[in-house]
Amino acid sequence: MNYSIHEVAEKFGLSAHTLRYYDKEGLLPFISRNKSGNRTFTELDLNWLAMICCLKNTGMPIKDIKQYSAWCKQGIETIDERKELLQEHRKQVVKQIEELQKNLELIDSKIATYENPELARQLDEQLERARSTV
C-alpha cells in the first residue's frame, strides 16, 4: 500500500508544498516515484517521515536533519555519527523540557496573582509608582 503526497500531507498535518520542500532539501532521500514521476510513500517512508518530523518538532534545524538523512542514506558506516548527533540533540530536548517547566512555573505564579484581584491591583500600582518616581 503506497500513499500520494497529499495523503501523506494529510496524515502528518503538513502541506504537500512542505513535503516537496523537505524532499528538495534532502530530508526524504528514500522516496520513490511511480511511472508518472509522482512521489509514492510506503509504510516505511511514513516511519522515516515520522522520525524527520520528530527531529523537526524538537527544534533540530533542517540542515542538521539533512546531514542525518545523508548519513542514513550512506549506510552502516555512519552509525557512530548518527548516534552522536542524536545523543547531542537529546540533551537539547531535555534542556528544552526543563526550561519549559521552569517557565511554566512563572506563568502559573502570574496567573495566581490574577486569580487574586487585590494582589494584582497592588502589583499594577507598584509598577505605576515605579514609573512616576524615575
Added chain:
Amino acid sequence: MNYSIHEVAEKFGLSAHTLRYYDKEGLLPFISRNKSGNRTFTELDLNWLAMICCLKNTGMPIKDIKQYSAWCKQGIETIDERKELLQEHRKQVVKQIEELQKNLELIDSKIATYENPELARQLDEQLERARSTV
C-alpha cells in the same frame, strides 16, 4: 540601582539590538530614559523583562506579548484579559512539554537501536531492500 541596556543585555543573554527591537515593538512600555535619552532599567524592569522572556521562550509570538504589555500598561481593568491570555498560553506550554516528552521517547528508541550494532545494521538493510523493490 539602575542598569544600562548593555548590562541588561548581558544579564539576559540578549543583545542590545534585540532589547531595542523589543522596545520598538512595544514589549517594554515601562522603560524610562535618563537625561541623555538613554534607556535605564530598574530592578522592577528586570522582573518585567524576565516575564517577557518567559513568554517569548515558551513560544508566544511578539505580537501577543505586545498585546499583553499593552494590557498591563492600561491598568487593572484589563486583568481578566491578561488572565485569559496566560491561561490559554499555559495550555500551549503544557502541550509543548507533552509533545517534547513523546518525541524524546522516539529519539531514545532510535539511539537504542544505534547502541545495538546488529539491530542498526538490520534496519539499514531493511531500508535498502525497500528501496530496491519499488
Added chain:
DNA sequence: ACTTGACTTAGAGTTAACTCGAAGTACTAC
C-alpha cells in the same frame, strides 16, 4: 480528442524575529 485534476519543477514571495549599518548626540578623560 478533450477536459479535469493531481501531480511535477524552478524559482519568487512571505513571515517572524532578529541583526546590522549609518548617522547623529551626549557625557568623560585628557
Added chain:
DNA sequence: GTAGTACTTCGAGTTAACTCTAAGTCAAGT
C-alpha cells in the same frame, strides 16, 4: 576643545522555514 565611548534612531538586510505561483506533464473519464 577634542578624542573616545556609549548610547540614540531609522531603516535596510538577513535567516530559517516555509508558501505560493506559473508553466508544464500525465493518466483517467466522457
